[in-house]
Structure formats: C-alpha cells, structure tokens
Amino acid sequence: MEKVSNFVELNQTNKIWAIGSIHSNLDSFNSIKRFILKNFDKRDKLIFLGNTIGLGEHSKETLNSIIELRFNLMSKYQLKPDSIVFLRGAQEEMFSKLLQLQLAPNPTEIVEWMFDHGVNKTINSYGFSEDEIKNIASSGTINISKWTSSLNRVLQKNPGHIEYFLNLKHAAYSKTKKILFVNRGVDITRPLSAQNDCFWWGFQNFSKIEKPYNTFVRIVRGYESEHLNQSKIINKNVVCTLFKQPLSNKIVVCGIFGENGEILDLFENN
Secondary structure, X not given: OOOOXXXXXXXXXXXXXXXXXXXXXXXXXXXXXXXXXXXXXXXOEEEEOOOOOOOOOOHHHHHHHHHHHHHHHHHHHOOOHHHEEEEOOHHHHHHHHHXXXXXXXXXXXXXXXXXXXXXXXXXXXXXXXHHHHHXXXXXXXXHHXXXXXXXXXXXXXXXXXXXXXXXXXXXXXXXXXXXXXXXXXXXXXXXXXXOOOHHHHOOOOHHHOOOOEOOEOEEEEOOXXXXXXXXXXXXXXXXXXXXXXXXXXXXXXXXXXXXXXXXXXEXXXX
C-alpha cells in the first residue's frame, strides 16, 4: 500500500494563493473567500496555512465555509484534489491530540494547557462545554474514551470535517522548489524530509533568516507569535509572514505568489 505523503508538490501552476491563520474569524474569512471566488483561475493553487480553527467563536462554521469554497472551486474548474491544500497548524495539532485524549498520560494537564491556547473555543463551537471536558479528563480512561467517541460522532455529522483533519499536510512547495509554504517555520539545520513538529511550533530566530533554505528562496508562513514590522515586505526577504499580531485584530492576511518565489500581491480582509 502506497504511503500518503505529508508534503504536496504544486505542479502545473499559474498563481499560488496562500491564506494565513484564520483562527475562526468567520466574517474576515468570508471577505477573503468572495475575493478568491471572483479572481481564481483554473491553473491556480490554493493553500490554507493552518490555524483555521481555534481562538475565535466560529470554528465549526469557518470549516463549513472553507469546505464550501473548496467544493465550489473544484466544481467550477474541475480541479484535482491537491490543487487545494490544507496545512496543519498548532490549533489543528492540538485538536487532533484532543481526539486521542484517552491515550494521554496526563489528560487533565493536557486539557488545561490546550484550553489556555484557544482549543476551548473550537470545542465550544461543536457544542461541548469546557467544564464538562475538564471533569471528564479527570474521570478515567473509559469515560474519556466515551467522550472522544462522542466528539468524533459530532464531527461526522458535519460533512467534510473528519476528512479535513485526516488530510492535513505538513508543508507544500512548488515544482521548481523555489517557494515553500508552512504554518510557522522549519528547522533550517535539517532537510525537509527530516523535519519535526517545528512546522507548527516554530524554530528559534526563524524570522531572521537572510539566505535561502536549501533551494527555497522564499518561505511563506501563516503564523508568527511576535509583533513583526511587516509594513513593507520587500522581495529580498526570505520569510514572508501572512499574519498580523495581535490576535484580537481579526485580520486574515493572504498572498499570491509565483512558483519561483515572486510576491505577486499581498492583501487582507476588508
């Protein structure tokens, strides 16, 4: 049986659209969505750079809107599945771990930590309360397993949600291997095939990279935990960050890129 890759190579590409962390900001995403629907072309690719859920109030509804966009684009242009790529961000990683909470050696501490980092908002959007889950986390493996099963059943009632979490990728890159798309960073001391979870947790001083990483002259990412002065992104920058702190600003940042690393456009929701 062929192993499914965690990476996507973007072939036969015109423009590459990339959407930074959405964090469940539904109205902001829907503004971006309308623009994409008007301007997307059949040879374009679309990449969601992770953290589509969490922190905001509308995780479930945001996923519904994303899945609808995928369906509309694939139907209109008869796209192949890998023309629209979803990367794993920290929020997706934590939520996926929550689905396996019964396997955790310290479930109570895990839940507390995840909730401090915004996963509670995703759980709320699926109809579960924080207190309920905290109580279950301390009630033993059998009760936790029953709860994770119920969470999976709720996901199954929302078309496409299970498939979304099962098909998240670690990174994507152009066929030219000049531009790389990640959620937060890469370990520049390792080849792409030997990366660890710094794709979504980050790598020290990643923002300050001044020379290409292997063949990649541009690395586009969808999240940065610090306040960066990106009012003027110039073409010689290796790292292009499609995200603006603070988290409360509800801005979704997007970019359009060429397969050789060119920045064709940068924009955000109206």
